[in-house]
Amino acid sequence: MSQVKYTVEHEWLRVEADGVVTVGITDFAQSHLGDLVFVQLPEVGAELAKGDEAAVIESVKAASAITMPVSGTVTEINETLADAPEQINEDPLRAGWIFKMRVSDATELNSLMDESAYAAMIKGQA
Template sequence: MSQVKYTVDHEWLRMEDDGMVTIGLTDFAQAHLGDLVFVRLPEVGAWLAKGDEAVVIESVKAASQVMMPMAGTVTEINETLADDPGKANEDPLGAGWMFKMKVNDAAELNSLMDESAYAAMIKGQA
């Protein structure tokens, strides 16, 4: 079973069975951003350090960035989002994923929040 973790910046990370990590926006994030109109994804093969800008998002309300929650190499991007950024609004935890990466240190996932900790955090932000 895949493990999902959450960042304070409202991204979810799911460790897949093949050791890759899939990253996307949480439902909370997409709801607060509003309808997404543009998504710029990272280049496949790019190595990004923790804290680097990975994704640029523009919505009807604001522009935002997804920062790398951990270091790794981008292995796949969700090409669908280039033509249909609204997929991230419609299905943020499924078809709206943004990119996959091979992380340098999978143990870093342990420092992120589980679902109950994330739910408690956003309860105070709603």
């Protein structure tokens, strides 16, 4: 069974039993960015440290960097976003995933929020 964690930068991480983590942005984030028009994806095989820029998403309003929530190696990217970045707007928690990674240090996941903590953080951030 997978577990979902959240960052203060409005990213979600679905932690799978095999140690692979899927990363995307939350519904809250996509709704504030507006219609997405471009996604710059990371390269498969890229080894990135926590805090490194992993991807860039551009909307009609602004561009926003997706930073690595934890250290790891990119194992897969959502190639469909190159032609259809709106998938993030339409289904941010499923079809709109951005990349998958193998985490270098699983203890880094402990500093992330669970769903109730994330919901409390965004409450009032309309």
